[in-house]
Amino acid sequence: MTSAGTQYALFESVEPTPVEHAPQEPADRRFSDYVVYVDESGDHSLASIDKDYPVFVLALCIFHKRHYAEKIVPAVEKLKFNYFGHDSVVLHENEIRKQKGDFAFLAHRPTRDAFMAGLTSIMEASNFILIACVVDKARLSRGGASASNPYHIALGICLDALREFLAEKGQDQVKTHVVVECRGKKEDADLELEFRRICDGDNPGNRILPFDIVFADKKTNLAGLQLADLVARPVGLSYIRPQQQNQAFEMLKKKFFCDGGRARVGVGYENVGLMIHPPHKAKSPDEPTEAMTPTGNPQST
Secondary structure, eight states, X not given: OOOOOOOOOSSOSOOOOOSXXXXXXXXXXXXXXXXXXXXXXXXXXXXXXXXXXXXXXXXEEEEEHHHIIIIIHHHHHHHHHHHHSSSOOOOOHHHHHHTOXXXXXXXXXXXXXXXXXXXXXXXXXOOOEEEEEEEEHHHHHHTTOTTOOHHHHHHHHHHHHHHHHHHHTTOSSSEEEEEEEOOOHHHHHHHXXXXXXXXXXXXXXXXXXXXXEEEEOGGGOOHHHHHHHHHHHHHHHHHHOTTSOOHHHHHHXXXXXXXXXXXXXXXXXXXXXXXXXXXXXXXXXXXXXXOOOOOSSOOOO
């Protein structure tokens, strides 16, 4: 009789990890305590807008490095060992949702429920801070900004919010790395140029931002990029269909950077950790109703 293989508990044998401690490093340390992973949902073209998903979403997941290294990476690895027997599989929201490729086994409902419960437990236990920008492409193009790049717009908005978060933590004077997934030689070059332009002072406060962009191939299999991939689409759907049940977004509400820090987890995240562009303005009674910014109880750690 062959005994079953070990099933690894996602969280075990690691002492509780304080997310924020006063740094022990010398005052001239080079890097912040945080690392940022970025992913998007939707395409940034304004020439052809998908009527079913007319938005572009950029999501930044900010992790305290010690928490990320000691808690999150091991939990993601164990989840993969449990379901695939190895850890080379990349968690991808589209393939998980459509049960394609490595995730075809999720067609079995009980297995899918167990897998999603494990993935949800990792997301809930991850003390990451979420900053996201939803660009309403239809409204943007109607406003005469057809030559604009939604990715670049969202990037500028999100980097400004990231600076606010790091300033709150007293870490806006040391370098923070922002990790994005490679998309193509031209796209990466354009993004890097825009990123450096913003960081060199082309931002609302005309500040020099101490951020450095890192391009990572999907094959590098970074847990942070995979978690960022899982959050972007639920944020977009919450804007497009605010009345539709969205369990993923309900959980993400507690992750958003918000006004008031931990004391106001889940509250006051609109226009702080979740930005909508173009911003909504008051309507006259005869104007058609558009998708509204989601409201409710969200936040940060």
